[in-house]
Amino acid sequence: MSKEAVQGLKVGVALGSGSARGWAHIGVLKALAEMGIHPDVIAGCSIGALVGAAYSNDRLSEFELWVREFSHWGIVSRFDVSLAKGGLLAGDKVFNEAAELIGETRFEALPKPFAAVATELHSGREVWLQQGDLISAVKASCAVPVLFSPKMYQGRWLIDGALVNPVPVSLCRAMGADLVIAVNLNADNNVRAAQQYRTHRAIIEPHIADDGAELKPNKGNGNSGFMGLFENGRNYIQQMLRRSSVDEVRSPSLLGVFSNSLNIMQDRVTRARMAGDPADALIAPLMADYGAMEFHRADEAIEAGRLAVEVATPELMRNILPLLNKPAG
Numbered sequence: 001m002s003k004e005a006v007q008g009l010k011v012g013v014a015l016g017s018g019s020a021r022g023w024a025h026i027g028v029l030k031a032l033a034e035m036g037i038h039p040d041v042i043a044g045c046s047i048g049a050l051v052g053a054a055y056s057n058d059r060l061s062e063f064e065l066w067v068r069e070f071s072h073w074g075i076v077s078r079f080d081v082s083l084a085k086g087g088l089l090a091g092d093k094v095f096n097e098a099a100e101l102i103g104e105t106r107f108e109a110l111p112k113p114f115a116a117v118a119t120e121l122h123s124g125r126e127v128w129l130q131q132g133d134l135i136s137a138v139k140a141s142c143a144v145p146v147l148f149s150p151k152m153y154q155g156r157w158l159i160d161g162a163l164v165n166p167v168p169v170s171l172c173r174a175m176g177a178d179l180v181i182a183v184n185l186n187a188d189n190n191v192r193a194a195q196q197y198r199t200h201r202a203i204i205e206p207h208i209a210d211d212g213a214e215l216k217p218n219k220g221n222g223n224s225g226f227m228g229l230f231e232n233g234r235n236y237i238q239q240m241l242r243r244s245s246v247d248e249v250r251s252p253s254l255l256g257v258f259s260n261s262l263n264i265m266q267d268r269v270t271r272a273r274m275a276g277d278p279a280d281a282l283i284a285p286l287m288a289d290y291g292a293m294e295f296h297r298a299d300e301a302i303e304a305g306r307l308a309v310e311v312a313t314p315e316l317m318r319n320i321l322p323l324l325n326k327p328a329g
Helices: 019-035 047-056 060-068 072-077 092-102 134-141 169-174 189-201 225-242 254-276 298-319
Strands: 011-015 041-045 087-089 114-120 126-129 146-148 151-153 156-160 179-183 281-283
Touching: 011 019, 011 047, 011 169, 019 047, 019 060, 019 179, 019 298, 041 047, 041 169, 047 060, 047 092, 047 114, 047 134, 060 092, 060 298, 092 134, 114 134, 126 134, 134 151, 134 156, 169 179, 169 254, 179 298, 281 298
Parallel strands: 011 041, 011 179, 041 114, 087 146, 179 281
Antiparallel strands: 114 126, 114 156, 151 156
C-alpha cells in the first residue's frame, strides 16, 4: 500500500452485543483514545448500540458516570414488567434515563457517524438503523427476545440485532470504514463456562450455590406481612441476578438457561459472520464471569475492556496504527 493510498483512511469500531458485559465497551473506547485511535464511524449491536450512541454524541463520560452508580436494587427498580407486550419488560424506565444522558436526537445530527443493528421480527432480516430517532433505534437493537418487548420502528417490529449480526463488522465497512476494530464480548464464554462447571462440581454438592447458600428466598430480617414479603422478594431477585452467570453448579435458573442459550447463539453467529468478513483487529474482553443481568458490575466490566485493549495492543500496533500514522506522500 502506497503512502498516497492510505491517506483519508477511516477507522470503524464494531461494538458487539453482550447484555451487562457491554459496559466493557466504555473501557475499550477510552483505552483506544489513549492510544490515539479515535474511530471515524461506530456500529453497535444491542448493548453495543447503547454505548455507541453515547460515544457518537460525545456523551460517553456522562454515560460512564451513570452506569457506575448502578446497584443490585437499582437495576431491579428499573424493571418495568410488561407481559402483555411481547416481553417480560418494556424497558422504558432505563431507556428514558439513558435518553436524558445521551440526548434525544436523530442520527443525522450526531457528531460522529453511527448505526445500529436490529432484526425484523416477522422476516428475520438484518436491519441497519441509520436514520430517524436515535433512542428509538437503540431500544429496537437492544430488544432481547422474551426479555424485552419488540419495538415498532419506522413501520417494522424489530428485536435484538444479536440474532443476525452480534459484532457488526460488515456494517462498519458499509459505512465507509477502511479499517475495522471488532469488540467481541462473548469470545470466551463457552470454554470458560465448561471449565468452571467441571471444577466446581467436583467440590460442591449440586444443590448448593458457589457461596455455600441454597438458591431460595431469604428469610430476611424476620419481618412478617408486607415488609417480610418485600424483603424476601428483594433478596431472591438479587440472588437470581447473581446466579444468571454461566458459573452454575446447581440446576440452572430460568434466567441462566436463557442467557447461556443466547451466548451460544451469539458465539456461533459471530464466528460465521467474522469468518466471511474478518476485522482488522479484534478486542475480546474476558467476560465469562459476568451474568447477563449484572449491570451493577460496571467498574469491573469497564476495567475488563481496558485490559482487553492492552492485550490487543500488538495487533493494533501492527494492523491499525502504522496505517494511521503514515505521512502524506
